Amino acid sequence: MSDADILGKPLCTLAFCWRVARRDGVTIGLTSHDRDLEIGGLLYRATPGMIPSAVRSGIGLEGDDSDAAGALSSAAISEADLMVGRWDGAALELRLTEWETPGELWLLLAVGEIGAVARKGAGFTAELIGAAAVLGAPVAPSTSPDCRARLGDRACRVDMAGRRRIVAVASVADNVAAASGLAAGDYAFGTLRWLGGPNAGLTQAVVDNGAGSVTLADAPAFAVAAGTLALLTEGCDRQIGTCAERFGNAVNFRGEPYLPGMDLLTRYPGA
Known part of the structure; x- marks a missing residue:
């Protein structure tokens, strides 16, 4: 029927x-x-x-x-x-x-x-x-000095293999998570995704990291038990220098860093 x-x-x-x-x-x-x-x-x-x-x-x-x-x-x-x-x-x-x-x-x-x-x-x-x-949605993106792509997406094309790491979080104080064996700065502007505990499945923005800690943009929504696993993914500050020097990917930079903008007079005093 x-x-x-x-x-x-x-x-x-x-x-x-x-x-x-x-x-x-x-x-x-x-x-x-x-x-x-x-x-x-x-x-x-x-x-x-x-x-x-x-x-x-x-x-x-x-x-x-x-x-x-x-x-x-x-x-x-x-x-x-x-x-x-x-x-x-x-x-x-x-x-x-x-x-x-x-x-x-x-x-x-x-x-x-x-x-x-x-x-x-x-x-x-x-x-x-x-x-x-x-x-x-806009038909064409607006120009910007920063890259409009997200690290590892189709526009960026950086291979993310080896740029993710599972860590055991020893403790969390406010928005700082303790995790050892990290390379300082690698996960700045990246993400932390909780793999266990009450926060499982939630993803948080990473502001910066040191050798033994990760600074999150916000404190976790729920309490974190010692030893909780989390997935850290590297980030990028979307600047042309970082793209070229750290990732060797300037050819795929999705921005206009050298295009004069509204701040032209302040960047070149006396012009």
Whole structure:
């Protein structure tokens, strides 16, 4: 039976289903129905039961927007995970099915990723950013003296093999993590991704590092036990000198370091 035939029946037993895949690989299913539904090998849980408040489609550049609302639940979506950003950027699908025959009707209503998340009392609301939103991005990048690429991406092309290292964090005081055997400065402007403990999966920006410590931009969201493993990835300050001398990659520098800018007169007094 086609989707049109199912929806054309005198009585439909419809339920919304959300499939949410976080960037760390965790995938959950949620449904507006009052009992769990299993579809395609994924269990769509009735708790917390997310409810779509609006789905809008059009020909504008804003993309297909929708809003999701639900209750905070330690079993699926906890307040702590929302606040530390574990759900930011998660891929999300909204589908419609019949709860009497789950999966026979599997109508895609919206797809995108989770944007802004706001807490409201014991619940939350999340914005769904549609795929068409990329059409609103600039066609060409603005000029800049700094490199616009990220170290190791397709534009930069630096081989990151050997530029990542797993370390055991002995302790954390404020935003300084103790880890031994590091080359000073190699991980400045890089990242630290927690591999264990309550912070597992969270990535933090690295400001600088010494031989035995790493200075993070912010303190970890949760307490760190001695010996917790973390993945350190080297960083770059996006300057042409660093690109040429440290990485030998000036040919792929994505910036205009020698282009005169608005500060031309202050750089050349008397001109």
